[in-house]
Amino acid sequence: MIYLASPYTSVNPEEVELRYNQALECFATLCRMGEIVYSPIVHCHPATQRYALPQEYAYWAKLDFAFLTRCDTLYVLCLPGWSHSRGVQAEIKLAEQHCLPVRYITIDGTNLDVDDLPA
Numbered sequence: 001m002i003y004l005a006s007p008y009t010s011v012n013p014e015e016v017e018l019r020y021n022q023a024l025e026c027f028a029t030l031c032r033m034g035e036i037v038y039s040p041i042v043h044c045h046p047a048t049q050r051y052a053l054p055q056e057y058a059y060w061a062k063l064d065f066a067f068l069t070r071c072d073t074l075y076v077l078c079l080p081g082w083s084h085s086r087g088v089q090a091e092i093k094l095a096e097q098h099c100l101p102v103r104y105i106t107i108d109g110t111n112l113d114v115d116d117l118p119a
Contacts, residue, residue: 002030004039005092006077007085011057018053019079020045026077026107038071040064057087068094074090074102 006023010016022029030037040060048055057064064087068074074095077106095102106113 001036001071003071004075005088007081008041036066075099
């Protein structure tokens with residue numbers, strides 16, 4: 001099972017929505033490829049928006065870590081800001097502590113590029 005990490009939090013609501021849509025696109029592409037994927041952004045963004053839940057990573061860390069430690073691989077969606085995202089960096093650190101492979105991916109339409117090293 002893949003845990004799909006991606007940056008999310010921003011002071012700009014349009015950037016949050018863009019990041020959600022990019023994670024959703026990647027999630028759908030991976031699902032079409034037959035992968036089993038958990039994305040905290042895809043799975044939690046609608047509830048965050050509808051019920052005014054906090055967007056900050058500190059609020060979601062416990063839930064995210066519980067899912068991540070049950071996955072086999074961490075995929076990091078390399079959207080702008082991923083390398084500075086507190087949440088993404090914490091997810092990478094936790095994956096490394098649990099000896100999970102970390103893959104860095106980009107997506108353009110339905111083309112998915114997966115690498116073992118950050119771009």
